[in-house]
Amino acid sequence: MPKHYDLSKCQTVSEMLSRIGDKWSVLVIMMLGDGPSRFSDLKRAVVGVSQRMLTLTLRALERDGLVKRTVYPTVPPRVEYELTELGQSLRGPIQAVGGWVFNNHDKIHAARTDFDKRNNIEHADTKLARLG
Amino acid sequence: MPKHYDLSKCQTVSEMLSRIGDKWSVLVIMMLGDGPSRFSDLKRAVVGVSQRMLTLTLRALERDGLVKRTVYPTVPPRVEYELTELGQSLRGPIQAVGGWVFNNHDKIHAARTDFDKRNNIEHADTKLARLG
DNA sequence: CGGCATCCGTACAGATACTG
């Protein structure tokens, strides 16, 4: 492993994290991890997602080759989404981060609370000083 | 490992991915991985980041307990940033995703090119290029 | 059922100028 990190690599990683780190991609990938799912089922499963955002998310994942979209020309139309092999292979790394978040959630929450407390106090001081 | 994924867990993971998946956090974490660094050094190292975004990124990382900020009351002022233990522990999972991105970058790129070709749609990249 | 088009408010990101 190199001691020095190639900027372009890091940027690619960062870009991909931004891509799948959006509001819904991870949830969708996890939901699809169990198997193929229809649009409506996904919409129900991913609580809070709007139709538009689910569509955009699925399109982006499909574009990246992580999700396969299959249209059955029936009446009414039936569209199924499933992870590709590439998409499946991403579940591992995501779960690595997921495990980290799960294991350290308390620390993060504590750090945030602590930071906000200190920051609010500072803010109040500044405000008071300015008003005085 | 459970077969069924808890929605709240997934949302937490997704939220954290959004947090660190922004434009600069991963780059900063990687840069700080080698050791403490001053603000100016970071700004130079993370090419393209504005002073404001670097400040905001560092504040967010500090708030999450991933980065420690140390002020040396000298003249001129000297501020050093370094990863906390928590921040260090995140490097592994990030590199898991990073490795995946690195190993599959070609596939992703190919999938995108193929998708764009099939759909003949103007995407952000194309549009930007056209707008010059 | 699945999904595109449109409108609209917000949150984010950059540039610039100023401060201790």
Added chain:
DNA sequence: CAGTATCTGTACGGATGCCG
């Protein structure tokens, strides 16, 4: 040197309505 403050454009995300 290491920020903060402010202005401004853009991109995101939600709600709604229409279509095959």
